[in-house]
Amino acid sequence: MFSLTHAPILMVVILLTAAFIVPLLRKHLLVAKALFLGAGLLVTILSFLVAWNVLENGTMVYNVGGWAAPHGIALVVDAFAAYVSLVISVISLVIFWFAVFAPREVKHEVGYYALILLLTAAMHGIVMAGDIFNLFVFVEISSLAAVAIIAVKGTKESIEASFRYLILSALGSGGLLFSIALLFMVTGHLNMDLMRQTLEVTAGQYPLNVLTALAFMVVGLGVKSALFPLHIWLPDAHANAPTASSALLSGLVVKVYIVALMRIAYMTLGMELFYLLPIRQILLVMASLAIVAGSVFAIVQDNIKRLLAFSTVAQVGYIFLGFSLLSARAVEGAVWHILIHAIMKTLLFLAVGVVIHQSGYKKISQLHGLGRRMPLTFACITLGALSMVGIPGTAGFISKLYLALGALDAGQAIFAVLILLSSLLSAVYYFPLIITAYFGHDASPTVVEPSLAVQLPLVVLAIAVLFYGLMPSILLPLVRQTALLITR
Amino acid sequence: MSMEILERLYGNIYYLTSVILFVIGFHTMLTHRNLIKKLMALNIMDTAIFLFFVAIGYRQGGQAPILLPGVTSFVNPVPSALILTGIVISVSFTAFALALVVLLYKHYGTLDSDEIIAIRGKKHV
Numbered sequence: 001m002f003s004l005t006h007a008p009i010l011m012v013v014i015l016l017t018a019a020f021i022v023p024l025l026r027k028h029l030l031v032a033k034a035l036f037l038g039a040g041l042l043v044t045i046l047s048f049l050v051a052w053n054v055l056e057n058g059t060m061v062y063n064v065g066g067w068a069a070p071h072g073i074a075l076v077v078d079a080f081a082a083y084v085s086l087v088i089s090v091i092s093l094v095i096f097w098f099a100v101f102a103p104r105e106v107k108h109e110v111g112y113y114a115l116i117l118l119l120t121a122a123m124h125g126i127v128m129a130g131d132i133f134n135l136f137v138f139v140e141i142s143s144l145a146a147v148a149i150i151a152v153k154g155t156k157e158s159i160e161a162s163f164r165y166l167i168l169s170a171l172g173s174g175g176l177l178f179s180i181a182l183l184f185m186v187t188g189h190l191n192m193d194l195m196r197q198t199l200e201v202t203a204g205q206y207p208l209n210v211l212t213a214l215a216f217m218v219v220g221l222g223v224k225s226a227l228f229p230l231h232i233w234l235p236d237a238h239a240n241a242p243t244a245s246s247a248l249l250s251g252l253v254v255k256v257y258i259v260a261l262m263r264i265a266y267m268t269l270g271m272e273l274f275y276l277l278p279i280r281q282i283l284l285v286m287a288s289l290a291i292v293a294g295s296v297f298a299i300v301q302d303n304i305k306r307l308l309a310f311s312t313v314a315q316v317g318y319i320f321l322g323f324s325l326l327s328a329r330a331v332e333g334a335v336w337h338i339l340i341h342a343i344m345k346t347l348l349f350l351a352v353g354v355v356i357h358q359s360g361y362k363k364i365s366q367l368h369g370l371g372r373r374m375p376l377t378f379a380c381i382t383l384g385a386l387s388m389v390g391i392p393g394t395a396g397f398i399s400k401l402y403l404a405l406g407a408l409d410a411g412q413a414i415f416a417v418l419i420l421l422s423s424l425l426s427a428v429y430y431f432p433l434i435i436t437a438y439f440g441h442d443a444s445p446t447v448v449e450p451s452l453a454v455q456l457p458l459v460v461l462a463i464a465v466l467f468y469g470l471m472p473s474i475l476l477p478l479v480r481q482t483a484l485l486i487t488r
Numbered sequence: 489m490s491m492e493i494l495e496r497l498y499g500n501i502y503y504l505t506s507v508i509l510f511v512i513g514f515h516t517m518l519t520h521r522n523l524i525k526k527l528m529a530l531n532i533m534d535t536a537i538f539l540f541f542v543a544i545g546y547r548q549g550g551q552a553p554i555l556l557p558g559v560t561s562f563v564n565p566v567p568s569a570l571i572l573t574g575i576v577i578s579v580s581f582t583a584f585a586l587a588l589v590v591l592l593y594k595h596y597g598t599l600d601s602d603e604i605i606a607i608r609g610k611k612h613v
Contacts, residue, residue, distance in 0.1 A: 173577075184544060
């Protein structure tokens, strides 16, 4: 058996290399597509191996270039990193497949593939970074690539949305860099583990520095992950992007920044410090507002993609809620929700993209009877929507159950009520979509299903929704270990 | 008493300047409507952070960190090295944003963010 020592860095390197080769293959589109998918597949296999290795042998630390901690840059793959990496690689592979086989939405296909590869590489980098400045660099790469995959659509709206995203994202990056500077000032280290050891001594001496750094960090990463009052860029950006980009952005990108925040919280600051400050209460309030406001805004949307985008705002709230409740089961729920929301939101965005392309309709009120014309696609949408609402038997139920139980464990029953209430609200905005599609007169008899290759990712994701709903135990060890990292 | 405050301010002059610059950039970015000015403000803000970062490593009378006989006081090279990366990132952000501004001007015929929103709004109704 070959050694897995280099696997973590290889995941980033393979994707980065592919990102630079793919745009050169404009004349050989088939080769470019094969390379694109091949890189995705290879990284998925590697991430499975790494996750298995982390479960068997514990945290992997990789020193880039062979230089050890104080001088070198380390990649730290603990259970959390392995888990999120696994989620990213699997979901992005499905999206890669969709981007290759779905009808073209962008002018320069190879350039688009390159951007997606760059974004995926940066996401893997963020979740594995053990050096805080390295994390910042990956955050910047992913921010830039995320803006670019919206702008590639080239329409008026998408460019305006991407510009707004870029400005706010740059503001967030500024905040993050500032907080890194403040932390560097009191620790003299950039390695996250060494930072924590130093902070145990110096945090008490320079409380203002640490407090300011935390404020900038939460706001900086909060903007990027669209935590409620900072979410204003999200609906336009996600609604006007090409289908594959929307799925990638909503399903993975926003969550990666939450993961970055949590990793900094437990690796650099130590959870005691992170929660000694009033950050936890603030996050709880913001998360609750996100859940309610996201749902309420979603109810009034007629444009399907905007509805899904607002639903993402609410779902980001769930993940923050779980992390800030900080009971074992709440954190497990949040960790589950990273995967489960990625599956169902990707499914919904891809399926809705297919519907929009096949029919040309962008609004819920136009969908009359389409369910009978596109039975398979709408079956997938229905499953995704049921899971979003949290019907037992679907994956969405599992994470909501854990979150609600976690709220009770934390002695804050009000949040369990909030989760129930928001499930009701989700039903209010997801069911009209299904009801309009299946009932009503058949308004568009010419619409047909897309080819089988386009439907394959939808079916795979729909099966995943059912699978995790019925037997969630398969990833449980990894989720448990992740929760332990955070709650210990 | 006031002398002491002044001395402390002077002692932290780099930090003070960078915070002032940061606030100028932040304020301009949020209040000005012209997109180019927004980008300039963004750069001012970034520069402020770079100044802050480099100032952390600065030492009064420190030399370049090269081992030579007789040199005992060094400037910490790590922040400077990091900020080189930071500058590159900031340049690429700006370049990309300017490219988007060109496209925005082509589509909307204006660089005023309020007018762009107004034009968009009309289409929605």
